[in-house]
Amino acid sequence: MTARHSIAIVGGGLAGLAAANALAKFGIEAQIFEAAASLGEIGAAVNTSPNANKALIAIGVGEKIAAVANSSPGIYTRNMQSGEFLEFRDRRKTSARYSAPYYTFHRADLLDALASDLDPATLHLGHRLARIEEKGTSVALTFANAVTVDADIVIGADGIRSVIRRALYGDDNPSYTGQMVWRALLKGSDVPPEILEPTGHIQWVGPGCHLLAYYIRGTALVNIVTQEDTDKWVEEGWSIAGDPAEMRLSFPDPEPRLEKLLSIVTECSKWGLFTRPLTANWGRGRIQLIGDAAHAMLPNAGQGACQAFEDAYILARWLAGERDPVEAFANFRRIRIPRVHAVQRLSFANARFKHMRDSAAQKQLIASGERSVQGNADWVWAYDPVAEWDKESTVPAMEPVERA
Numbered sequence: 001m002t003a004r005h006s007i008a009i010v011g012g013g014l015a016g017l018a019a020a021n022a023l024a025k026f027g028i029e030a031q032i033f034e035a036a037a038s039l040g041e042i043g044a045a046v047n048t049s050p051n052a053n054k055a056l057i058a059i060g061v062g063e064k065i066a067a068v069a070n071s072s073p074g075i076y077t078r079n080m081q082s083g084e085f086l087e088f089r090d091r092r093k094t095s096a097r098y099s100a101p102y103y104t105f106h107r108a109d110l111l112d113a114l115a116s117d118l119d120p121a122t123l124h125l126g127h128r129l130a131r132i133e134e135k136g137t138s139v140a141l142t143f144a145n146a147v148t149v150d151a152d153i154v155i156g157a158d159g160i161r162s163v164i165r166r167a168l169y170g171d172d173n174p175s176y177t178g179q180m181v182w183r184a185l186l187k188g189s190d191v192p193p194e195i196l197e198p199t200g201h202i203q204w205v206g207p208g209c210h211l212l213a214y215y216i217r218g219t220a221l222v223n224i225v226t227q228e229d230t231d232k233w234v235e236e237g238w239s240i241a242g243d244p245a246e247m248r249l250s251f252p253d254p255e256p257r258l259e260k261l262l263s264i265v266t267e268c269s270k271w272g273l274f275t276r277p278l279t280a281n282w283g284r285g286r287i288q289l290i291g292d293a294a295h296a297m298l299p300n301a302g303q304g305a306c307q308a309f310e311d312a313y314i315l316a317r318w319l320a321g322e323r324d325p326v327e328a329f330a331n332f333r334r335i336r337i338p339r340v341h342a343v344q345r346l347s348f349a350n351a352r353f354k355h356m357r358d359s360a361a362q363k364q365l366i367a368s369g370e371r372s373v374q375g376n377a378d379w380v381w382a383y384d385p386v387a388e389w390d391k392e393s394t395v396p397a398m399e400p401v402e403r404a
Helices: 014-025 050-058 062-068 091-098 107-115 163-169 244-249 256-264 304-321 325-354 359-367 378-382
Strands: 002-010 031-033 045-048 074-079 085-090 103-106 129-134 139-143 148-156 175-187 201-206 209-216 221-229 240-242 268-275 287-289
Touching: 002 014, 002 139, 014 031, 014 050, 014 107, 014 304, 031 148, 045 050, 045 107, 045 304, 050 062, 050 091, 050 304, 050 378, 062 103, 062 107, 074 091, 085 091, 085 359, 091 378, 103 107, 103 209, 103 221, 129 163, 148 163, 148 325, 163 287, 175 244, 240 244, 244 256, 244 268, 287 325, 304 325
Parallel strands: 002 031, 002 148, 074 201, 148 287
Antiparallel strands: 045 103, 074 085, 129 139, 139 148, 175 221, 175 268, 201 209, 209 221, 240 268
16 A cells, blocks of 8 residues: 655654654644654653754744753763863853753653654554655655555655665765763662762763763753773664673773762663764755764764754755755755754864873863863854754864874
8 A cells, every 4th residue: 555645754753753843833744654663762861952942942842841851050070080170061051141941851751742742643653664766756665564655755864774865875874983882871869969969960081981970850860871982893772781890891990979870880781883974965856864864973062963953943944935845955955064064073073072091181271261071062052043044054163183
């Protein structure tokens, strides 16, 4: 059986659901096709900065996300071995400056908020894409369950291992960065409050690695996420079981608060970080990629989900304003690619600075104001996708990248 739809979104994660909400805000219905049998995001937490929250508010989910978010006070950064204070950036001041909040969420709560206003009839679970065919004025999708869909346009929001991307560009697989992540989720009541003082959002940085710990769902949970340089191959995936003892060994000689935090971990997961070279391969014709399917990036600027939310709003604006969807997609790419590429470069630069081997030099660069563990991110947060959706972004020259 072949169903006929105007817009098919492949992928029911954060990017796909945000796109569906954005289109609905402009009176455009889309059908969402998700491979999983139930709607859900693996992973514990996600951060959204003012630029992203302006997009989320504009698509009509502002109250829903505020109800499940923590307002982020800002990251307090310490040296991993000494515990010495290095930097604090007050996110509440950032929120006031840019007239939009800075949030942290449990990822599942954010996903539920995005799904809550969508018509359940538009969400098709258990639809794993098997094949895609461009047919001139439409696109044919064939799913593993033998369902076929003929759509006027397709939005590919199917993640870093995008089936649509592979169909368009062949074996354009993401490459391993030589960095890996550990993640753990703890009960807030199990973590002594002094570990996360003074802000409840602490970062430790050291040679070749860093670790973040912060509250989500109020203080009910503490999310731990790390990143380290490694010469070992680590597979990509959100749910690869890790060994807490091995996790602890990744952070030698930790200062007492960090040592205590790591001692509480009884379960963890790990995965390798993968990314792509900066590329304009974001789609063609009647097919447009968004989110990780278009521009997978390292997490060091906190912008992976944020850039997907910008994508969702801006793409919907172009589709609402252009009669020709092919032209709308081309304009979307023209506007988005320069900004997203700059954010990707910032993410690479931040990772290298956080992992500097020379801790004394790192401290001096921060103290002098020359560098920050967040990089020069004001231009990222200051962006207003609602006001600037059709304007080419002005992006700064990237900071020099410290080599370890």
